[in-house]
Amino acid sequence: MTSSLGLAGLGRRLVGVFVLVALMLGLFAMFAPPAMADNEMVRTRFVYTDPESGERVPAVGVLVTVDDSNGEFVGEGESDADGVVEIPVAGPGVYGMTVDPESLPEGVFLLDVERATALVEVLPDRTGQAIFQLGNEDEVGAAATGRVTARAIVQLTVEGLKFGVFLAMAAIGLSLIFGTTGLINFAHGELIGWGMLWAFMFNFYGFAGIFGFMEGWPAPFGSGVNLALAIPIAVLFGMGFGWAADRFVFRPMRIRGVSLIAAMIVTLGLSILIRYVYLFLFSGVPRFYRDYTAQSAIDLGPIQITPKDLITAGISVAILIFIGLFLQQTRMGKAMRAVSDDRDLAESSGINVQRVISVVWVMGGGLAALGGVFIGLSEQVSWNIGFRILLLIFAAVVLGGLGTAYGALVGALVVGVGIQLSTLWIPTELKNVGALVLLIIALLIRPQGILGSKQRVG
Amino acid sequence: MDFSFVFAIDWGFIFDQSLKQAVDINAIVYALAAIGLNVHFGYAGLLNFGQVGFVAMGAYGMGLGITYWQTNPALAVLIGIIFAVVFALILGVPTLRLRADYLAIVTIAAAEIVRLMARSTAMRSITRGAEGLNEFIGPFRELNPFTPSAEYGFGPFVWSGNRFFTVVVGWTLIGLFLLLVWQLMRSPWGRVVKAIREDEEAARALGKSAYWYKLQALILGGVIGGFAGMVMALGNATVQPDFFVAPLTFFFWLVLILGGVGRVWSPVVGSIIFWALITFIQNLGRQMVDDGLIPTSIMDTTQVDQIRFWVVGAALALLMVFRPQGIFGSREEMALDAN
Numbered sequence: 001m002t003s004s005l006g007l008a009g010l011g012r013r014l015v016g017v018f019v020l021v022a023l024m025l026g027l028f029a030m031f032a033p034p035a036m037a038d039n040e041m042v043r044t045r046f047v048y049t050d051p052e053s054g055e056r057v058p059a060v061g062v063l064v065t066v067d068d069s070n071g072e073f074v075g076e077g078e079s080d081a082d083g084v085v086e087i088p089v090a091g092p093g094v095y096g097m098t099v100d101p102e103s104l105p106e107g108v109f110l111l112d113v114e115r116a117t118a119l120v121e122v123l124p125d126r127t128g129q130a131i132f133q134l135g136n137e138d139e140v141g142a143a144a145t146g147r148v149t150a151r152a153i154v155q156l157t158v159e160g161l162k163f164g165v166f167l168a169m170a171a172i173g174l175s176l177i178f179g180t181t182g183l184i185n186f187a188h189g190e191l192i193g194w195g196m197l198w199a200f201m202f203n204f205y206g207f208a209g210i211f212g213f214m215e216g217w218p219a220p221f222g223s224g225v226n227l228a229l230a231i232p233i234a235v236l237f238g239m240g241f242g243w244a245a246d247r248f249v250f251r252p253m254r255i256r257g258v259s260l261i262a263a264m265i266v267t268l269g270l271s272i273l274i275r276y277v278y279l280f281l282f283s284g285v286p287r288f289y290r291d292y293t294a295q296s297a298i299d300l301g302p303i304q305i306t307p308k309d310l311i312t313a314g315i316s317v318a319i320l321i322f323i324g325l326f327l328q329q330t331r332m333g334k335a336m337r338a339v340s341d342d343r344d345l346a347e348s349s350g351i352n353v354q355r356v357i358s359v360v361w362v363m364g365g366g367l368a369a370l371g372g373v374f375i376g377l378s379e380q381v382s383w384n385i386g387f388r389i390l391l392l393i394f395a396a397v398v399l400g401g402l403g404t405a406y407g408a409l410v411g412a413l414v415v416g417v418g419i420q421l422s423t424l425w426i427p428t429e430l431k432n433v434g435a436l437v438l439l440i441i442a443l444l445i446r447p448q449g450i451l452g453s454k455q456r457v458g
Numbered sequence: 459m460d461f462s463f464v465f466a467i468d469w470g471f472i473f474d475q476s477l478k479q480a481v482d483i484n485a486i487v488y489a490l491a492a493i494g495l496n497v498h499f500g501y502a503g504l505l506n507f508g509q510v511g512f513v514a515m516g517a518y519g520m521g522l523g524i525t526y527w528q529t530n531p532a533l534a535v536l537i538g539i540i541f542a543v544v545f546a547l548i549l550g551v552p553t554l555r556l557r558a559d560y561l562a563i564v565t566i567a568a569a570e571i572v573r574l575m576a577r578s579t580a581m582r583s584i585t586r587g588a589e590g591l592n593e594f595i596g597p598f599r600e601l602n603p604f605t606p607s608a609e610y611g612f613g614p615f616v617w618s619g620n621r622f623f624t625v626v627v628g629w630t631l632i633g634l635f636l637l638l639v640w641q642l643m644r645s646p647w648g649r650v651v652k653a654i655r656e657d658e659e660a661a662r663a664l665g666k667s668a669y670w671y672k673l674q675a676l677i678l679g680g681v682i683g684g685f686a687g688m689v690m691a692l693g694n695a696t697v698q699p700d701f702f703v704a705p706l707t708f709f710f711w712l713v714l715i716l717g718g719v720g721r722v723w724s725p726v727v728g729s730i731i732f733w734a735l736i737t738f739i740q741n742l743g744r745q746m747v748d749d750g751l752i753p754t755s756i757m758d759t760t761q762v763d764q765i766r767f768w769v770v771g772a773a774l775a776l777l778m779v780f781r782p783q784g785i786f787g788s789r790e791e792m793a794l795d796a797n
Binding site: 262 | 505507548551552553555556558559560562563564566567568570571574575578579580588589704705708711712715757761764767768770771772773774775776778779782
């Protein structure tokens with residue numbers, strides 16, 4: 001490469017980096033405490049079955065903390081002789097009560113360790129009830145084996161499909177980027193976090209969170225908006241992030257001739273950098289969106305599902321079908337598949353490969369952002385969820401066939417259903433381990449994945 | 459601009475700390491882990507993104523040897539080695555026949571899985587969950603020839619007897635493994651491994667089983683990483699799952715790339731530079747926060763500790779683009795061509 005090109009490229013890259021850093025610093029610039037009020041509190045009662053007497057007895061001295069939906073500390077307490085703990089809160093709203101598992105009596109555990117935090121919606125002048133299920137040593141084992149019923153299988157399959165479509169949206173970008181450029185983007189999890197956190201930002205603060213002077217402007221500029229409006233904005237930001245990442249980081253690297261392995265290590269470095277900027281700006285406390293958080297499930301035949309899960313899963317399926325049609329029918333979609341198949345051949349037949357790659361990054365960024373918001377809505381919003389999801393995405397794309405868009409979809413559904421169903425036999429906290437075991441077995445038996453073709457792997 | 463803040467900072471303390479950390483147990487652990495990584499990436503061209511998993515395996519193997527199987531220290535170390543070997547087999551057997559990036563994907567995931575397993579309630583009776591193993595140090599302390607209450611060393615490099623023992627053991631291990639790597643890479647075995655890194659097809663055409671050599675390299679580097687974990691366990695007198703978080707692997711990578719990939723000495727040099735720099739930055743940051751030079755509205759003391767992740771992430775990315783051979787490496791020794 002000539003040095004003049006290198007310098008110009010460096011300049012453009014720096015501008016891009018500055019834009020990204022400025023945007024990231026704008027993220028969550030301010031947090032306003034909620035107004036104080038009177039009688040609201042969060043309450044829970046800890047009871048478990050004593051393995052010797054078989055009676056339900058209160059768990060004494062269990063430590064809990066309560067945070068508001070901003071993750072700000074509200075109060076803490078200890079369960080009394082009846083196992084009851086009550087913590088006054090500042091006003092109506094959604095609160096998270098977190099149990100310190102270490103403070104549970106000897107031999108008593110949370111039945112579902114992933115639910116150490118319970119969401120409580122506190123209405124004006126009411127007490128919000130948090131529910132924690134405790135089990136003794138026998139029950140923690142029994143929970144893993146004793147509830148294989150047809151109903152449980154159906155319910156878990158539905159939950160798995162729901163998570164699978166979210167995962168598929170997040171995974172398609174990674175798979176398409178790999179297909180068109182050969183790069184495995186280890187920072188893809190940060191694209192997921194990006195959407196999740198921006199949606200939080202707009203949900204609570206609007207654009208005024210970045211541009212202070214907009215305070216007092218109408219929503220979404222001056223104040224937070226309903227999540228339904230915050231999501232499209234977050235997706236737009238995700239697309240922008242994807243575009244900028246390609247334009248200012250990865251395209252200059254391709255032009256410079258940085259090898260793929262070096263580029264992979266670059267994505268690793270970027271992923272740590274971005275993830276810890278998220279931690280700095282968002283703090284380590286998981287939080288929840290302001291809307292649609294504490295919903296009760298509705299009965300649909302044999303299954304129970306919250307309306308928000310139903311709607312987000314529906315939107316995801318629609319978008320996945322749309323992506324499929326796009327890849328199959330449009331010129332750009334065909335060009336993407338052509339570049340994935342054979343980049344040189346595609347280029348020589350007149351396809352603008354750089355443009356295709358750019359579109360792939362924009363699509364991947366937007367889809368990852370949307371997947372991130374939906375996962376944040378169905379679980380919680382946290383700074384490092386991207387990394388956890390990234391491992392599942394890897395399992396999904398390798399299982400489905402690395403580099404194929406449909407493979408990512410199939411793999412994600414298999415992983416989603418697989419990890420949910422695996423909780424029938426293994427403890428919930430280890431369900432992601434199952435996904436990895438699946439990945440390793442798949443590599444042994446069919447390394448090209450379910451939909452991959454053989455010459456890709458060797 | 460007012461530069462009087464320069465005098466408010468205790469530079470002597472910062473420099474002493476930086477010098478000491480450059481050769482202390484952390485630097486030893488990172489150097490050993492990076493020596494292992496050098497065998498993987500520098501010589502065999504293997505993309506191991508889960509070196510922290512090997513470190514965890516070594517630490518847990520040794521710790522469990524004492525607390526769970528009640529063995530003597532020598533057998534416990536052997537168990538640590540076996541854990542690392544088994545981990546290498548689990549990762550290597552399915553992936554080493556495939557393209558390089560499959561190993562990367564599987565290792566990064568497997569290392570995190572090891573941590574999740576170790577801290578899970580299901581394994582609590584063995585691994586003690588998040589509290590970790592705390593009762594294995596006794597038999598090792600009995601081997602300590604130094605007086606625990608005495609202080610050893612000079613200048614900023616002063617350790618209590620127990621810590622000094624670990625430091626001596628650690629640097630001895632580094633010396634032994636450097637010697638081993640140096641001799642191995644000059645041997646016919648090392649030449650085959652490097653040939654596979656350069657051109658796998660050509661090596662296969664000469665009748666060498668690339669798969670088998672790569673697996674051996676993965677095991678060797680993994681065991682060296684396992685020793686890093688054992689030194690870490692001895693230094694901390696405890697093994698906790700949350701020592702082994704994923705970003706640690708990329709600290710090791712930075713250490714390796716800083717020194718220069720594919721050079722025998724580079725991991726040690728990289729580790730010394732890394733720890734001196736990181737300690738300097740963190741202590742300076744903490745003091746600036748304490749003295750009010752950085753307002754707490756921008757950053758508090760716990761957040762200063764996050765700076766290292768930014769530095770590592772940015773440095774890793776920038777080094778790979780602008781100077782992939784690090785300080786002492788040569789570009790010819792870099793296995794950077796995919797496929």
